[in-house]
Amino acid sequence: MSEFWNERYREKDYVYGEEPNVFFKEQIQKLTPGTVILPCEGEGRNAVYAASLGWQVHAFDSSAEGRRKALLLAEKKGQAIEYAAEDALTAHYPDESAEVVAFIYAHFVPQVRKHILPESVRWLKSGGRIILEGFNPLQLKNHSGGPKEPAMLYTEDMLREDFAGLKIEWLQSLQITLKEGKYHQGLADVVQFVGIKG
Numbered sequence: 763m764s765e766f767w768n769e770r771y772r773e774k775d776y777v778y779g780e781e782p783n784v785f786f787k788e789q790i791q792k793l794t795p796g797t798v799i800l801p802c803e804g805e806g807r808n809a810v811y812a813a814s815l816g817w818q819v820h821a822f823d824s825s826a827e828g829r830r831k832a833l834l835l836a837e838k839k840g841q842a843i844e845y846a847a848e849d850a851l852t853a854h855y856p857d858e859s860a861e862v863v864a865f866i867y868a869h870f871v872p873q874v875r876k877h878i879l880p881e882s883v884r885w886l887k888s889g890g891r892i893i894l895e896g897f898n899p900l901q902l903k904n905h906s907g908g909p910k911e912p913a914m915l916y917t918e919d920m921l922r923e924d925f926a927g928l929k930i931e932w933l934q935s936l937q938i939t940l941k942e943g944k945y946h947q948g949l950a951d952v953v954q955f956v957g958i959k960g
Contacts, residue, residue, distance in 0.1 A: 764824040764849070770945075771805060771827035778804060779943035780835060782811035783866045785895040785954055791815060796861030799885055801850060801878065802868035806832025806843065813841035820860070824849040850878040855885045862886075864893040867907075867946075869914045879924040886959040892925060893956055898935050900951035907946045916953045928957030 770777055782790075786808050790798070795816035800809050803821035805828050813819045813836065821843060823829060829847045836843045846853070851874060863882040870878060882892060896916040897908035909915065918933055935953045940946040 764826075767804070767823070767825035768827040771825055771831055773944075775944065776805050776807065776831065776835070777944050778807060778867075778946055779941075780807055780810075781942075782808045783895060783942065784938075786864055786866050786893060787811060789891075789893045789956060790817070790862065790864070793862065793891070796887075797859060798862040798864060799855055799860045799882070800864050800866070801853065801882070802865070803832060803845070804828045806835045806845065808864065808866055809843045809845065810836050810839050810841050813843050814839065817862075819843040820846075820855065822846040822848050822853050850874050853878075857884045858887045858890075860885050860887065861890045862893060863890070865896065866894075867896055868894075869896055869909050869916075871911075872913050875914075876924065879921075883925065883928065883959060888959055890959045891931075891956055892928060892959075894921065895952055895954050898951050898953045900935075900937075904949055904951060906940050906948035906950040908950075916955075918953060921953065921955045921957075925955070925957045928959055930955070930957050932956040 797818040800821040809819045809821040826847045829845050899915045901908045940950045
């Protein structure tokens with residue numbers, strides 16, 4: 763799978779744009795800067811934006827090409843980010859080391875998802891937040907991006923289960939219009955989640 767992403771990220775342009783995801787931007791700018799972890803961060807648009815607000819950023823992705831372009835974007839924007847080339851099964855951060863973990867269009871096969879989502883809660887400090895936006899199963903009828911494997915799409919019930927123990931601040935399935943580079947364009951069916959660790 764990393765070779766798929768390496769090939770996509772070898773394109774000259776930033777294939778999901780250079781600007782942050784709208785939902786991530788709305789959520790992160792309301793918070794006092796601390797440490798944020800960004801799994802599957804691709805070309806770095808959210809990482810670089812968070813750094814511009816004063817966050818200490820730790821990102822990772824299985825794609826070495828994604829990491830390369832993320833570091834170039836950070837340099838272009840005059841920001842510093844930490845970015846590791848690793849996958850969701852091997853990524854490790856200390857318990858209670860972050861105020862936010864954000865999954866922005868980070869889609870996984872079920873066995874990986876069932877590992878990384880609960881694991882990410884361990885990384886949060888008390889009062890920390892999970893922020894997630896991803897495609898829901900209705901996305902299969904659209905042409906605005908996302909996996910074509912139903913098991914890799916998010917449902918509200920799935921997030922309640924995987925993030926059991928978090929206080930849900932926001933959980934909604936909705937249709938939005940994506941304008942995120944070449945591969946996220948048009949009507950999209952998504953689920954948004956914000957959960958707080960007690």
